[in-house]
Amino acid sequence: MVLGAGTAGTMVVNKLRKRLPATEWSITVVDKDDIHDYQPGYLFIPFRMNTPGQVRKSKRPYLNDDVEVVMAEVERVDAPASTVHLVGGRTLPYDQLVIASGTTPRPDQTPGMLGEQWHREVGEFYTFDGAVALRAQLDAFTGGRLVMHITELPIKCPVAPLEFVFLADDYLKGKGVREATEIVFVTPLDGAFTKPMASKRLGTLLTDKNITVETDFMIESVDQDAKVIRSYDEREVPYDQLVTVPLNMGADFVAASGLGDELNYVPVDKHTCRSTQYDNIWALGDASNIPTSKAGSVAHFSVDVFVENFEDAVAGRPLSHSFDGHANCFIESGGGKALLLDFNYETEPMGGTFPLPKVGPMRLLKESRANHLGKLAFRHVYWNALLPGRPLGLPADMQTAGKVPV
Structure with a gap:
């Protein structure tokens, strides 16, 4: 069961549905409504650089047909009983739970x-x-x-x-x-x-x-x-x-469930995104307390690592993959240019090129037109490749080839 069908939750259910046999695993995603927003697009709306219609779409078309979708608000999680309680009284049992309920302004x-x-x-x-x-x-x-x-x-x-x-x-x-x-x-x-x-x-x-x-x-x-x-x-x-x-705070149900810190983020192992309290609970995307940016790139890279570890966990094997906190962020700087940052838990943003060594085409820590175009193009990538769980060809771990300290 996945709580939240935003960026992380949608990627999780789509990637796992392709890898877990339907005869052995059912997958359910719970969210309070059918609205999916491309949140990086919020920034552009005040400057009329895109329209509201380019930002907001229905969730259901982006979720695998073989995933059960429950539109309801979560009241609390009873972790010892492996049960989710919904507002209105309905309860849902789970074997494995992913909390992907994000963060919201308060x-x-x-x-x-x-x-x-x-x-x-x-x-x-x-x-x-x-x-x-x-x-x-x-x-x-x-x-x-x-x-x-x-x-x-x-x-x-x-x-x-x-x-x-x-x-x-x-x-x-x-x-x-x-x-x-x-x-x-x-x-x-x-x-x-x-x-x-x-x-x-x-x-x-x-x-x-x-x-x-x-x-x-x-x-x-x-x-x-x-x-x-x-x-x-x-x-x-x-x-x-x-x-x-x-x-910014995590979901209220996280606090009501006794699963969160003072800001309602779920404490997890920063390398596996597994709850520090319960082995069958995971938190991904903005819902966790991992010490890196709450950004779509972090959701993307950490979900890739999670999927591998989840298969290890349910097979009874030690978790074999480690998330390094990889994040990359475009920074619009005006004049049709942008910068690009690429970093992880241990490594400061570096100069050089991304994603290909020496080739780029994007420059790190420098303004360029290519970076700006990359940010604009990512909206198409988001809706058509990232959410459906298609591979983007980017390794989850931060790569240092072609990069130089500054």
């Missing part, structure tokens, strides 16, 4: 964030509705103080707030109001990003684009009347348009 966790101006002067692009509402706000924006703010890490796609300010710089130039706008990037980190090499490169880009950076900012509250955000050390950042990334 603006209710920051005082003052949810108020009359939510999705107006206080916007966000980490939900479909938020991205569409922010598009209208940016359409009407004629200058002032545009503040991009991150509440706390971890968050989905940690480079997306940086991409937002880079694209905003480009977009406002096109509108002719960039000189009338101050863009401020507010982060709880001590630099632009978590990885030092990437942080240095991205920090230079922020400086070059005249984007102010406010570091080590731990938000205490949003004051919508005064139009400021306040930190615990009593700093204030005023705004005319605030774009915030609220606290």
Whole structure:
């Protein structure tokens, strides 16, 4: 049984259905609705770089026909009894459980964030509705103080707030109001990003684009009347348009089941994604607490490793594969260019080429048109290859051939 039919959950059921005999294994996926969003596309909606219809589709066509789909909300998991309880009273037994319920923004966790101006002067692009509402706000924006703010890490796609300010710089130039706008990037980190090499490169880009950076900012509250955000050390950042990334948390049922940490993420072995509490429970994608980016690439690579280990586990063999935390992230930098990061648990982002040594065609830690086109093309790859579980030809482990330290 798989809880969640997002990126990780959809890949899991499609890959396992091809490998587990239908005479021996039934596969059930549970999700609360039939809406599947291509979440990297949220970023582009406020800048009219794609349409809502390119982002949102029905889940069912992307799930193998031989997978049972249950549309319901999960209330809790009774792990000792290997049973899932659904809202409404229905219970479902399982032999093996995969939690792939993702993470969601929780603006209710920051005082003052949810108020009359939510999705107006206080916007966000980490939900479909938020991205569409922010598009209208940016359409009407004629200058002032545009503040991009991150509440706390971890968050989905940690480079997306940086991409937002880079694209905003480009977009406002096109509108002719960039000189009338101050863009401020507010982060709880001590630099632009978590990885030092990437942080240095991205920090230079922020400086070059005249984007102010406010570091080590731990938000205490949003004051919508005064139009400021306040930190615990009593700093204030005023705004005319605030774009915030609220606290991200895992699913409430994870907490109700006693399976989560303080943010409702499932503690797992970071190399196998197997629960540290129960051998027949696994957590994949954004639902786990593995110490790397909550990104689609991590879901992709970790699912590839999981499938091999799952077959070992159900056959009674030791788990033979190890996930190294591999992640790669495109970073839109404006002007039709993007950077690309490739890293894992132990290795900092490096320079060089990707995916082929010396050939590329994409460049690492450098802006290029090819990187931008690669990000745009990935939407087609996502819907037509990644979700159906087709091989993409990329190894799950990070490769260092053709890469150089920077």
